[in-house]
Every structure is written in C-alpha cells, then in structure tokens.
Amino acid sequence: MKGKVAAMTGTREVEIKEYDVPKTDTGCVTMEVIKSNICGSDIHMWEGKHPFKNHVLGHEMVGRVLELGEGVTTDYAGEEVKVGDRVVPVYYLTCQKCEACLNGHFNICTHGSDFQGQHAEKYPHFTGGFATHYVIQANQYFYKVPENVPDNVASGANCGISQMVYAIDTSGLKINDTIVIQGAGGLGLFSSAISKTMGANVIIIDSIDSRLEEAKEFGADHVINMKEFDTVERRINEISRVTNGKGADFVLDVAGVPAAFDEAVRIAKMGGIILELGNVGIDESQNVSILPGLITRKCLTVKGILRYQPWYLHKTLQFLEKYNEQYPFNSLTDRSYSLKESQLAIEKAATKEVTRAIIEPNKVEKL
Template identity: 35%
Template sequence: MTQTGRAALFFGPGAKLELAELPVPEPEPGALVMRVTRANICGSDVHIWRGDGALADRGRREDGRVIGHEMTGVVHSLGPGVDRDWSGAPLRPGDRIVCQYFAPCGRCRLCLRGRAEACLRQHRAFVGKPSEFPHFRGAFADYFYVRPTMAVFKVPDEVGDVLAAGVNCALAQMVMAFDRAQVSMGDRVVVQGAGGLGLYGAALARECGAGQVVVIDGVDERLALARQMGADETVDFREFGSPEDRAARVRELTDGGGDVVFELAGHPSAIPEGIRMTARGGKYLELGTFYEGTPVEVDPGYLVMNNITLQAVSFYDARSLAGALAFLARRAGDLPLARAAADYPLEAINEALADQAAGKAARASLVMS
C-alpha cells in the first residue's frame, strides 16, 4: 500500500486551506524526500494567501496547490546516488536537514555567470498539481520533494528546529542581501519591517560590525525582538503618522540617513519613504515586495542627485544557505527569535495564517505531528 501524508491545499485568496492525503513519492536519482518537522509562515505566504497585487489572479487553482516554503525536516528517503549533502557530509535517513525551496537549473546563462538566484529556468516550489508527481511541492505538508539541484545541508546539532526552519528563506535571503550590499564595519543600517527578514537583518547587521542599526515596525512584540536581535534604535510607525515624519525621524537618528536601507515590510508604499531614509551615496535594497501589480512613484531625480544605489534581491545561492547555517551555529544560544515562535498544528493552518497576517504572532510556525 502506498504511504500517504497530509498537505494543506490552497485554492485561492479568500478560500480556506483544506487538508488532503497525498502519496509520498519515491525519489528519482539525485533527489530526496524530506519529512517536514516545522514550517514557518513567511510574509510572502501571507501575500499569496491574501492575493495581494497580481497574486489575486495567479493564486487561484481549481485542484489546489501546496504552498509554504520556510521549513526544516529530516531525510525520509534518498534517491539513487544521494549519500552526502552539498558540503560533503554523509547523509542518511533521519538526518536533520534544510534545503532550498527552489531549483536553479545550473546550466542557463545566469547560472553559469554565478547568478543562480536569478536562474532563467528555475523550478519553484508550489508549481504543479498536487495530484501529479511529486505531489509535495510546498512546506505546508508532511513531506517535501527535494529536487537534485536544490542545495541540501545537514543542520548542526546545536541549532534547533525553530531557528532551522527560517534558514532556507528569511536568513539565507538576508545573507545574500548583505553580500550584495557589501555592508561594512561602521555602516548605518536601517531596516523597514521587523518580520523574519527584518529581525535577521538586525542580527546580521550587528554581526557585520554596523555602527548603528535602526528598525521600523508597528507591532510591540516585533519592536522588542528587534532590540534584542541587535537594533540600537527602533521607530514605531504608530507614533509617526506620515512617511515624511518617519523618514525625518530616521534621518535624525542616523545623522543623515542609512548607508544601507532594506525594505522588508513587504508593502510597496514603504519604498518611497525608504529611499528618503537613505543617506547620500547610500544603498537601498528592495526585498519585501516580491509580487507584481502594485506600482509606486519614485523620484528618479532624487536618486540621481543623491547618488543612491537601488538594488532588488530575490532568492539566494547555495553559498548563502551554507553561510546562514554557519551563522546560526555560532549564534544559536543567544538569538531570542528561537523563543518567539507561536506553534500551531497543521490542522490549524488557517488560524495560523490569519494570526500572522493580523500581527498577533511574531512568527507563526506549524509543527507537524
């Protein structure tokens, strides 16, 4: 009899996710099947669930799909030829692992130029029908199918599942962003949004030797966590009612603005004010608003006359995933984010999504039974 596992199927914005039983696949050569132990609800999952921007039309599926991508688990089964992770460590069933949730092709022009995160033929999670092999394509399920070109690394013993679950999205994404921004010792770093990305951003800024770290949010628990993760100053946007007031406050705190500013709030309206928070000659990195269909007005003359560099970052490379694990191995004992997860069973996926969207949970996290 074929083994089955649960998956929470998403049918489109406004519809409740429904649990279904799907067959657990046999891994092909070079692939493996991971049994998911914990999956976080990322801000991008909330955008998909709500149908923000162009996602309102793209998200609808009559037969559903498995969403979610920020996860950790253990090796369930290994395909032919798989006996080690991407660092060369022996890999066996039961080993704790993290993996990329997308699969660069490794052969296109961008992959060959060392830009696998921008792969032209990238296979992404969620794509495909749950009724078709390999069935388990997202994190909100008991299993996840790891394709041959998805980087896989064993999780160090000192890193618990709560932290490990955020490695393959929030933390690895920020490691890639910090590498792109070339954050240096003494830099003034400003972070818009204290979700998973923003909290790790504060910690990485401190790790890089930033001279000052400022985090902006409007949820008490997140602001407190930001300070614990490394922020010198926080700006509560409830106290500064306009974009002009918030930008002025950041410029005041940083003596002219951030040398590096990250948009991690996930809302396009944060972009124009974030640019105004960037110091002359500084860098503005856009990560949070990954969905199309919500354009904003940006003054190009302001960028030019202030010599501001604007970059966008999506996905990450295998090196960033390995670097994220190494960071956690060093800092696992003193990162308060490990104690901030609000746990939900997979059966409560709809409640978890609603609580994350409403700001009731700093980090809603699904624990698989």
C-alpha cells in the first residue's frame, strides 16, 4: 500500500512524496491520519527558523488505527485498542536515558524530537501529521480518544491543549485564585477554560476585539482590551479594580511577544507566580529589559514550561470528554485543506488569512 507525506524540501517549500506504507514493526502502531492541525511551530519550521529540515511537517493530529504491531493490545492508559479506534499520539519521544529523563523531566528529553525531525526519506517515512499515515513508535505514548470528542477537537489535544493542562495543573492554582492570561489566541482560550474548571477567577488581556469575545465564551470573567487600557499602568489598575485590590496570583504569558514577560513581572502580585510559555525564540532579537528587583521584592516565582509530561495527554483527553461541549473547542477550526494543498494551507496560516487551519489528508485525497 502506498501513502503520501508533505515533506519540507527547503525554506517555504513543501513537496508531496509517496512511499510504501511499511508493515507495522513490533510494538508500533500504524494509523491513518484523520485530521492534522497547523500549529505555530509548523509555520516556524516552514519559514526555516528551526533546525528541522527535510522532515515531514505536522505534529498535532488524530488518527485511526490501521494496524497494530506485535505485542500492542492497549494504549498507555491500559485501555484495549483495536483496528479502527481513534487514537492520538504524544508527538515527541522519551528516551528514558538522558539527563532530563533520568530526573523525570520527560517533557524536555534531549532525544524528544529525533523521530519528528528525521529526513522524510528515512524509514518509516510516516513521521509527521501532514501525511496519509503515521507510525507511532514502540516507545511513544498514545491514547484512545473518548467517543464524544470530535476529530477537530482531538486533533489539537496533543500540543497546545495538553501543554496548557500541564502548565496550569502543575502550577499550584487553587480555587478563587486570580489568573491573568496574556494573549487570547488558542493557548489563551484553552487556559481560560482549564482555569475556570479549576475554580479560578480568569482575566484575559489582548488587543483584538473578536478574540476577547471568544475569551468570554471560554469562561473568562473579565477581559482587558489593550486598545482601551493602553498602558501597563492602566492594565494593572484595571486588574486591581476587578479583583477588589487583591491582584494577580498567577500571570500566564501566551502572548508570544517578549514585552509580555516584562509586563508579567509588573502585573504579578506579592508572592505571585509567572508561567512563561509564550516566548520561545532565543535569538538576540527576542531580548527585552526587565526589572529583576521586582522579582526579588515581590518574591515572585517564574516557571518556564516546554511541552508536557506525556501522560498529560491522557488527562487532557479526559478533560475534553467532560468539557468539550461546555466550551466551544469545536468552533476553533476555520478552514480545512487536502494534503495536496499543504503548501497553500501553511501560507494562509503564516499570513494569518486563516487563523486555525486543518489538513485532512485522507478524506479529500479519496475524492
């Protein structure tokens, strides 16, 4: 049987390549990809700003089991799996042997990207989500998708949503705490719903009206429009007003701009906690000045978070099973493309003509 992948062949260049779908090796699972989201980091790679080259694009996906390798009878939560079941893999690997893994930090395993980043020509070829098939490796966590979670929602579970569930669940957020979320993009909306279900008071800051409207649907108690509250001081005053002078116990940065971190340090209350996820660039253009004395004097805790511990994908699927109808997770995709249109889809996503694009590699190919 033949299958196709959308591989990067150069900066801003995607080519559709065809390979034989290999027989499933021992311990592995071959799935047919149902849907695959275009994530910000896929765009980052396509623009050539990432070390991955000539790899198969896509890592946020949901698929259907096509063949189980010898020895595979359950997912990583011990639930029985059969051909035809919908599953979601954790998109990175855990080697269990590197310094990070030995200390239990599986989310920052040094070899986490070995499989995802490999050359498309290399066996087993189906190593990314923009493809008709995907091979889940023998040591790669994967979970069955609960029946009531639609494909559109499940396809985003293994990246952004799991990362936010992990960040918030491990942050120490408690009932009635106030969390200020900087940025009402996908990550901001997810974190609003998650914090809300944990009993927190949610405030979201953004400058785009439509995003702030969405934030309310995702449970935000208060929204702060940067066009109206146009200085850091005004925003701090507004946070103080809506919290009756208490301030922000937590500030979560998912804005994606360096200046947001400086603002987080200023916003957080005495003894507050800053969760930093939005800044991922580490070149000098991302440099920003902050007042370190504020961290000392306010006794702030700053926590950086990359990926998530792999079992958090299971917690996330359970969270979605419970809440995907209460919050409009299913409305977040605005356009779908075939695999052949991968290049176009990424272009539209990169220029923000389409905010949340999804690729359906099999459905459209068969038409």
